Structures are given as structure tokens and as C-alpha cells.
Amino acid sequence: GAGVSQSPSNKVTEKGKDVELRCDPISGHTALYWYRQSLGQGLEFLIYFQGNSAPDKSGLPSDRFSAERTGGSVSTLTIQRTQQEDSAVYLCASSSQGAIKGGYTFGSGTRLTVV
Amino acid sequence: DAKTTQPPSMDCAEGRAANLPCNHSTISGNEYVYWYRQIHSQGPQYIIHGLKNNETNEMASLIITEDRKSSTLILPHATLRDTAVYYCIAFNSGGSNYKLTFGKGTLLTVNP
Numbered sequence: 001g002a003g004v005s006q007s008p009s010n011k012v013t014e015k016g017k018d019v020e021l022r023c024d025p026i027s028g029h030t031a032l033y034w035y036r037q038s039l040g041q042g043l044e045f046l047i048y049f050q051g052n053s054a055p056d057k058s059g060l061p062s063d064r065f066s067a068e069r070t071g072g073s074v075s076t077l078t079i080q081r082t083q084q085e086d087s088a089v090y091l092c093a094s095s096s097q098g099a100i101k102g103g104y105t106f107g108s109g110t111r112l113t114v115v
Numbered sequence: 116d117a118k119t120t121q122p123p124s125m126d127c128a129e130g131r132a133a134n135l136p137c138n139h140s141t142i143s144g145n146e147y148v149y150w151y152r153q154i155h156s157q158g159p160q161y162i163i164h165g166l167k168n169n170e171t172n173e174m175a176s177l178i179i180t181e182d183r184k185s186s187t188l189i190l191p192h193a194t195l196r197d198t199a200v201y202y203c204i205a206f207n208s209g210g211s212n213y214k215l216t217f218g219k220g221t222l223l224t225v226n227p
Contacts, residue, residue: 004158031213043159043217056214091158102149102206102215106158 002026004107006092012113013082021077021110025094032075033095033104034067038088046090049075082114116216117142117205124222127197133190135221137203140184146207148179149215150188152199159202159217162188193225 005024013019025032034046045059049069060066064082069075079086089111093104120138127133139148149164163170163177165186170177176189190197202220 033214035217042219045214045216048213050213093158102147102164102204102208103161104151104159104215105161108158 004092004094004105006090006107006110008110009108010111010113012115015084015114016081018078018080019082019112021079021090021092021112023075023077023092023094023107025073025075025092026105027073029094029096029105030072031095032069033093034075034077035091035093036088037091037109043091046077079112082112084114087112087114116207117146119203119205119218121201121203121218121221123219124224127190127193127223127225129195129225129227130192133193133197133223133225135188135190135201135203135223136185137188138185139203139205142183142205143207145209146205148177148183148186149204149206150175150177151202151204151215151217152197153202153220154196154199162201164206193223195225195227197223198225199223 007022032049035043037043047067048056051072052069064080067077089109091109093106095104117139147164147166150162151159153159162174165177165179179186200220200222202217
């Protein structure tokens with residue numbers, strides 16, 4: 001597609017439930033990134049994919065968080081047993097490894113609210 | 116990646132040029148300066164990047180000092196839609212580096 005697509009755009013879930021957030025990167029972009037942004041805070045790096053591999057998972061806050069990428073395309077971020085502190089906007093970005101390596105294209109994010 | 120320092124907020128009148136400064140005094144020779152902005156409730160948007168030379172595109176101009184210790188992003192004719200948080204990032208795009216680290220940025224408010 002023309003841009004990075006994330007779904008759902010909004011998700012309200014009860015504490016303790018599992019959620020899945022989806023990211024469709026720009027076609028042909030080999031690198032994919034997940035960030036999260038809590039209310040009034042900066043962007044916090046979560047995980048990076050190169051193809052289907054995740055060389056850096058260091059930003060995942062706990063073992064309740066996991067992510068996968070299949071076919072070098074779609075990625076899913078899963079949060080198990082959600083907690084209220086997980087409430088945030090989860091942003092996905094993709095980039096090519098070409099001339100503008102640091103030129104990420106971000107999606108509009110998924111706003112997660114844990115009640 | 117080198118640390119960058121930006122003022123927390125700035126104001127600009129609509130139609131005037133907005134000049135956003137960034138200090139990156141410890142930048143290394145292979146680190147580029149990237150600028151992004153984040154309009155409220157949206158994901159960050161890439162604006163421009165440069166290494167040594169000044170750069171211009173349809174969105175903005177980037178002026179980098181000769182010693183590369185600071186830079187200025189210029190929005191030549193700011194509009195109300197340019198109100199956003201602007202992030203300056205020093206990024207080494209060589210080798211296996213991949214991760215952009217966002218600081219707190221500058222909140223630019225364009226006033227009518």
C-alpha cells in the first residue's frame with residue numbers, strides 16, 4: 001500500500017485480557033519497527049525486524065510482550081495479560097535499507113486503553 | 116548516536132519563517148542529522164536529513180553549521196498545520212545501526 005497501515009486504530013480491553021496489534025508496512029520495506037508512546041511522553045523503542053528476524057527485542061518491557069513478522073511483511077505485536085500501564089499509542093514504522101536508511105514511515109498508531 | 120538538545124517550545128506567527136535550532140556538539144563524522152515532526156494524534160513524519168551540506172525539499176530547509184555541531188530546520192512560511200513537535204536526531208546510518216532514538220523535541224506552535 002501507499003503507507004504503513006495499523007489496525008485496529010483504537011482498542012479498549014479489560015485488564016488481564018490479551019490483545020493483538022497489527023502492522024502492514026510499505027511493500028518492499030525490509031525493516032519494521034514498533035514504538036510506543038504513553039500519554040505526554042516520548043517515543044519508546046520496542047522491537048526491530050529485519051525481514052522476519054528480530055535482531056533487537058531489547059525494548060520489549062516484559063515477557064508479556066511479543067512480536068512476530070511473517071513473509072517479510074505483516075507484523076503482529078501481542079500483549080498478554082494486559083495491565084493498565086500498557087495503555088499507550090503503539091506505533092509501527094517501516095523503512096528500506098536504501099539511501100534514506102533513517103527515513104522511517106510511521107503508521108497512525110493503535111491507541112490501546114486498558115480498563 | 117550523539118545526543119541532541121532542542122528548546123522545549125517555540126512560537127511562530129503564521130506566514131513567517133519558523134527556525135528550529137538543534138545542538139549536536141558531540142556528533143561524529145558519520146552521523147546524519149534527521150528531522151521528524153509529530154502532529155497531534157498522528158505518527159511521526161520524516162521531514163529532511165543531511166550530513167554536511169545544507170539541504171532543501173518541499174517541506175523545509177536544513178542548515179548545518181560548518182563544524183556540524185548545530186543545525187537549524189527552517190519552515191519558510193509556517194502555517195497553522197505546522198503546529199507539531201519537531202524532533203532532531205543524530206543517526207549513524209552505517210553498518211548494522213538501525214534504531215532512531217527520539218528525544219523530547221520542540222513543540223512549535225504556529226499562531227494566527
